[in-house]
Amino acid sequence: MLVLGIESSCDETGVALYDTTRGLIGDAVHTQVAMHEAYGGVVPELASRDHIRRLIPLLERVLAEAKVATSDIDGIAYTAGPGLAGALLVGASFAESLGMALGVPVLPVHHLEGHLLSPLLSANPPTFPFVALLVSGGHTQLMRVAGVGAYELLGESVDDAAGEAFDKTAKLLGLGYPGGPQLAELAARGGPSALKLPRPMLKSGDFQFSFSGLKTAVLMQVHGRALTERQRADLAWEFQEAVTEVLTEKSAVAVRHCGLDTLVVAGGVGANRRLRQRLDERAAMEGIRVHYPELALCTDNGAMIAYCGAQRLLAGQHGGKDGAFNVRPRWPLNESILPF
Ligand code: KG4
Ligand code: ZN
Numbered sequence: 001m002l003v004l005g006i007e008s009s010c011d012e013t014g015v016a017l018y019d020t021t022r023g024l025i026g027d028a029v030h031t032q033v034a035m036h037e038a039y040g041g042v043v044p045e046l047a048s049r050d051h052i053r054r055l056i057p058l059l060e061r062v063l064a065e066a067k068v069a070t071s072d073i074d075g076i077a078y079t080a081g082p083g084l085a086g087a088l089l090v091g092a093s094f095a096e097s098l099g100m101a102l103g104v105p106v107l108p109v110h111h112l113e114g115h116l117l118s119p120l121l122s123a124n125p126p127t128f129p130f131v132a133l134l135v136s137g138g139h140t141q142l143m144r145v146a147g148v149g150a151y152e153l154l155g156e157s158v159d160d161a162a163g164e165a166f167d168k169t170a171k172l173l174g175l176g177y178p179g180g181p182q183l184a185e186l187a188a189r190g191g192p193s194a195l196k197l198p199r200p201m202l203k204s205g206d207f208q209f210s211f212s213g214l215k216t217a218v219l220m221q222v223h224g225r226a227l228t229e230r231q232r233a234d235l236a237w238e239f240q241e242a243v244t245e246v247l248t249e250k251s252a253v254a255v256r257h258c259g260l261d262t263l264v265v266a267g268g269v270g271a272n273r274r275l276r277q278r279l280d281e282r283a284a285m286e287g288i289r290v291h292y293p294e295l296a297l298c299t300d301n302g303a304m305i306a307y308c309g310a311q312r313l314l315a316g317q318h319g320g321k322d323g324a325f326n327v328r329p330r331w332p333l334n335e336s337i338l339p340f
Contacts, residue, residue: 001074001313004059004098005306008051008091009083009111010137011042014302015058017066017073018310024121026062027303029296030054033178040177041167048086055094062302073104075319077309080108081328082138088327096325107309107319112139112333114304115266117148118293121307126264126291133251135275136267137163137178140247142207142254143333145264148311151333154254155207162243162269165211169218169239173232184272187240190233195221197242207254214242240274248278255288264291271298 002025007014011033017026032050036042063069078095081088092108099106116132119125131154134141140157160168163180170179175186197217200210221227221235247269255263263283269275270292283290297303312319 001310002068002072003306003310003313004073004076004095005109005302005304005309006055006076006078006091006095007111007114007300007302007305008055008087008094009079009081010087010300011036011047012300013051013054013058014300014305015055015062016302016306017062017068018303018306020310020314024303024306025068026066027301028058028061028065029301030058037177040171042084044084044086047084048090051087051090055090070098070102073102075105075107075309075313076102077107077109077305077312079111079114079305080325081111081331083111083327083329085327085329088329092325092327096323100323105313105319106325107312107317108325109305109308109312110331110333111300111305112136112141113151114308116143116145116151116264116333117308117311118266118297118301118304119264119291121297121303122291122294124291126262126289129258129260130262130264130291131251131255131258131260132264132266133247133254133270134267135162135247135265135269137161137167137180139267140209140211141333142250144258144260148315153334154257155209155250157209157211159210159212160215162209162211162247163267165215165243166269168215169236172215172218172222173236180269180272183236184240184274186233187236187274190230190235190237193231193234193238195231195234195238197238199242199246202246202249207250209246209250211243214239240272244272244275244278247275248282251279252282252286252288256286261287262289262291266293266298268299271295
């Protein structure tokens with residue numbers, strides 16, 4: 001069974017083809033980073049318009065790469081939320097109209113479910129059940145995953161998500177957008193110093209997170225001061241230490257709390273090398289197996305959406321046939337059925 005996946009929830013247009021026997025046979029992503037850079041963040045209207053421009057060329061590219069035709073497609077999955085309403089509507093209308101033209105089922109997919117299941121696309125996939133640490137630009141969540149569609153939220157961020165904190169702190173340090181990778185690069189040139197930042201909610205005894213205070217603490221350090229290059233790098237290092245320490249500690253405790261031995265990391269911040277290093281060290285100490293998606297599948301992509309769609313079709317779900325659709329810019333993952 002061949003499933004086309006469409007991702008357009010934010011600033012990446014992703015199109016991919018997942019075959020249930022051959023695996024991922026086509027995968028293309030266009031990132032809008034260069035376009036939004038000048039504005040210091042994502043401009044929703046520009047994002048929507050760019051998705052419109054990119055979808056058909058990307059589809060043609062993956063079809064050519066996989067050496068298949070649209071008539072070979074058995075189902076289409078698209079991100080129906082959460083994300084930017086206009087951007088989501090582009091992918092939704094594209095997927096629904098193509099599905100109607102081809103006469104194949106069309107499935108709305110939850111973006112975070114895509115991230116959550118993306119490690120299953122790797123060469124060495126995890127087995128259920130596991131604890132998932134979802135760390136993206138919009139979400140920081142710990143979840144107990146019993147199987148496809150069986151997600152129990154253990155805890156989440158009460159304010160800024162980890163990626164959002166990286167992005168906002170990067171801005172405070174005079175770095176461009178998206179800030180996460182640039183802050184990580186600056187941190188690599190820094191190290192421990194007298195400067196210490198808090199470890200928010202490290203000892204809160206639950207699985208909640210809070211990163212907005214950390215960003216304010218960085219603001220206090222940079223406000224009205226001309227930092228040297230070394231001081232900026234040390235501040236970035238300490239910020240990264242604070243975030244990764246809290247994420248590592250809570251993830252390890254969550255795995256133990258659930259009586260499991262597997263941790264799966266997903267979402268853009270999962271690309272952070274320091275986070276991976278800390279999690280690997282901690283996991284080695286506690287006998288936990290950690291799985292990460294391939295680096296290219298950490299950030300937004302169509303492959304994870306195609307994969308989710310394929311799992312839904314395999315489970316016998318068929319999506320609507322009447323072409324009616326909607327998107328959910330806000331959509332809790334545990335509400336798995338779309339109230340359209
Ligand atoms: O999952 P994702 O691509 O999009 C959302 O669904 O939000 O995650 C994007 C987030 C951004 O906040 C970005 O700054 C962050 O992931 N990110 C990183 C790194 N690479 C991406 N944060 C820290 N270190 C990185 N290497
Ligand atoms: Zn994402």
